[in-house]
Structures are given as structure tokens and as C-alpha cells.
Amino acid sequence: MGKTGAFISDDKRTDYFAAYRAAMADGPPPAAVLDVETSFGTTRVYRHGSGGAPLVLLHGLLAGAPMWASFWAKLSAEHTVYTLDILGEGGYSVQTEPMADHADRARCLDEVLAGLKLTGVHLVGASSGGWQAANYATRYRDRLATVTLIDPTTVTANFSFGALRYGLLLKLLPFDWMWRRFFRWAAGADVSGEPAIRLARATIGAYRPAVSFQTCLPEADLRAMDVPTLAIFSGRSAVHDSALAADRLRSWLPESEVEVWPELGHYLTAADRHRVADRLLRFVATRLPDHQA
Template sequence: MGKTGAFISDGKRTSYFATYRAAMAEGPPPAAVYDIETSFGTTRVYRHGSGGAPIVLLHGLLAGGPMWASFWERLSAGHTVYTVDILGEGGHSVQTEPMTDHADRARCLDEVLAALRLTGVHLVGASSGGWQAVNHATRYRDRLATVTLVDPTTVTANFSFGALRYGVLLKLFPFGWMWRRFFRWAAGADISDDPAVRLARATIGAYRPAVPFQTCPPEADLRAMDVPTLAIFSGRSVAHDSALAAERMRAWLPESEVEVWPELGHYLTAADRHRVADRLLRFVAARLPDHQA
């Protein structure tokens, strides 16, 4: 039997959820909380708002649903917003069965959306959440209205050598000073005190994930995706070659809207959350029947 994600110890789990609660407090309390049974375990979902086209938010690697807390008030003013604790990456989701490939990860998310009876979904993913969104859209596009990708990793360009090197260094030297150095390198500024960043660090120290490593989907799958897509790339991203990633996105999804924000690093949702939220809402609004968000 394959492995499933789990907390390393009860003590680390307790400490982690203290950080999780602090990150949740950065946004308004949810209108509803769902624990949805899937083929691979229980997925936690938070709902904010109760009207308007559904927006579903997918967090970055190990960052947890509270990564989006500072977005909830703005987005839920005109939409019903669902935020997922991605199964296998910590949070309140509990994995009970292994996911052996990328198709399993897409199936798990689709079971969540089906249980919520969602259609016409505006799917949003940041960093590795962007990969999750594309992994889903290439397999279950009929449920989606749009896809928005915020500096998505391993969609049209692989991780950079620097990102892979830091991955090794952080395993060898998982100290606070090393994490602060990593986030400064990745973001172009010291964002280590951001609540979402603190939560990601807490996850890495407390949770042992067991999900297939993300890799770029085949070009043919992207070309066939056929979902209106907005892709925002960070011009100073060091996670990947953002210029190459944007060039390929324009070529492989010619109907997509592709932007490069030259002055910002990888963590766009921490560096300029208001600009990200406004751009997302304009993109969604232009594709609603009455062209209003």
C-alpha cells in the first residue's frame, strides 16, 4: 500500500494548528465549513459569501487554505468563494488513501467540486496551486468557466536550478535563518513574517506529505484545455524562467490572457494582493453573462 500524508507527531500537529488559526484570523470567518469525503480522504473547504458565480481558490505548496485569508472579504463581496485545503498537503484535510499519479489528484479535486454541486467554476491557483488548477482543467474542463494562474510553477516551465537547490538545502538545514533567506530570495523582499508564509513553514516542520511530485503537463494537453485562462507571471520570479513560461503559455494557449508583472517576485499573493484580486475579478467579470462581478 502506498503512503499517505500525516503529521509527524501530536506535538507538532498542535503547534501547527496554532499557526493555522492565526493565519485564518487574517480574514473574515467562513460562512460555512465542509469536510468532504473523497476516494482519497476528507477534504476541508471553507465558504465565504453566498451569491454570485463560484470562485474556487487553490493554495501554493503546503501553504494551506488560510493563504487566501486576506482575499476573502474582497472576493466574496460579489461571489461565493470556496477555499480548499488541498488533500495531502496538511491543513484540516485528512488523507487516508494514496494518490499514485496526477490523474488521482485531479480526480480528488473533481470529487470535491461535485460534492459541492459546483458548475461554472472560476478556478484560481497560485504557485503550485496553479499547477493543480491546470492538472484539473486538462481532465475536467466541463465543470469550469475560467482558470486564473498566479505565477504557476511547472505548467509551462520546470523549476529553476536555484529552486531545486534551495529545496535540498532546506532539507539539510531547516533553520529559521535559512527559511528567511529562502523567502527573501524567492520574493525579492523579506516576507517571512507574512501569516501565509509562517503557515507554510509550520507545515514543512510538522507534516509529511505523500503526493506525486508535480511535473509539467504535455504540451498537447495544454493546447486542448480549451478553458478561458488568465496567467500572471512574476518578472522577478526565481522559481522558474518566467519569460519562457509566459512565452509558451501564449503559444500553447493562444486565446489566453498572459501578463508578466516585471517588478515582483514569486509570491505575488503576499507582495501585491490587492492588484491580484482586482485583476482576477476583472477577468471573471468579463466572462459573466451580464459582464458584471
């Protein structure tokens, strides 16, 4: 029988949610807090705003919904924004059944969107959230209007040797100083003070995730992904070969908009959130019915 994600102890759970609340305070309070039932457990969803086409935000690995807190005010001025605590990665979502593979992860997300009764969704994912957005879009297209991928990992290129080496070191040396070193390496700058990074570090020490390891999506599946796509890659991203990833995506999805921002490291949403938000909103605006008319 497979495993489900769970907190390591009550004390660590308490410490984690203190960091979670601090990260949530980086944005406005939600208009609604929703718990959506799926076949794999309950997914926590925050809604901001109440008008405009829906944006659904998927966070990076173990970063939780508060990763997007600093985006909520700007994005919800024009859209209804839904932000998930991805099931199996901590937060207030509660996993009760294992997810065996990538298909289960996509099915779980589809059940969340179905529970929210959403169509015409502009799906946005950063880092591993970008992988989850692409994994979903290659299997379920009917609910989607667009997909935006922000330095997505393992969509078209594998993790770098350095990222895999850090993964091994962090298993052997799971200390705070080592995590600080990893985040600085991945970002190309010291981002340890960012609320979302502090939350990711708190998650690592408090929560035992139970999700399948990311692997690159099949080329044929991506070529068949008939959804308007924006992909932004970090030119200084150390976790993968972003130039190779961008080139492959341009080739496999020739109608997509693919950009490489050469001066930034992996954590774009922390390094230049205003630029990311502006680019996302411009892309979505070009796909709205009024614009198309």
C-alpha cells in the same frame, strides 16, 4: 502501498494549528465550514459569501487555505468563494488513501467539486496551486468557466536550478533560518512576517506530505485545454524562468490572457494582493453571462 500525508507528532500538530488559526484571523470568518468526502480522504473547504458565480481557490505548496484569508472579504462581496485545504498538504483535510499520480490529484479535486455540487467554476491557483488548477483543467473541463494561474510553477517551465538547489539544501539543512532565506530569495523581499508564509514554515516542520512531485504538463494537453485562462507571472520570480513560462503559455493557449508583472517576485498574493484580486475580478467579470450578453 503508497503513503498518505500525516502530522509528525501530536505536539507539532498543536503548534501547527496555532499558526493556522493565526493565519485564518487575517480574514473574515467563513459562512460555512465543510468536510467533503473523496476516494482519497476528507477535504476541508471554507465558504465565504453566498451569491454570485463560484470562485474556488487553490493555495501554494503547504500554505493551506488561510493563504487566501486576506482575499476573502473582497472576493466574497461579488462571488461565493470556496477555499480548500488541499488533500495531502496539511490543514484540516485528512488523507486516508494515497494519490499515485497527477491523474489522481485531478480526480480528487473533481470529487470535491462534485461533492459541493459546483458548476460554472472560476478556478484560481497560486504557485503550485496554479499547477493543480492547470492539471485539473486539462483533464476535467465540464465544471469550469475560467482558470486563473498566479505565477504557476511547472505548468510550462521547469523549476529553476536555484529552486532545485534550495530543495536539496533544505533537505540537508531543514532549519528555520534556511527557510527564511529561501522565502526571501523566492520573493525578492522579506515576506517572512506574512501569516501565510509563517503557516507554510509551520507546515514544513509539522507535516509529512504525500503528494506526487510536480512535473510540466504535456504541451498537447495544454493546447487542448479549452477553458478561458488568465495567467499572471512574476517578472522577478526566482523559482522558474517566468518569461519562458509566459511565452510558452501564449503560444500554446493563444486565446489566453498572459501577463508578466516585472517588478514582483514569486509570492504575488503576499506582495500585491489588492492588484491580484482586482485583476482576477475583472477577468471573471468578462466571462459572466450578463457581460457576454
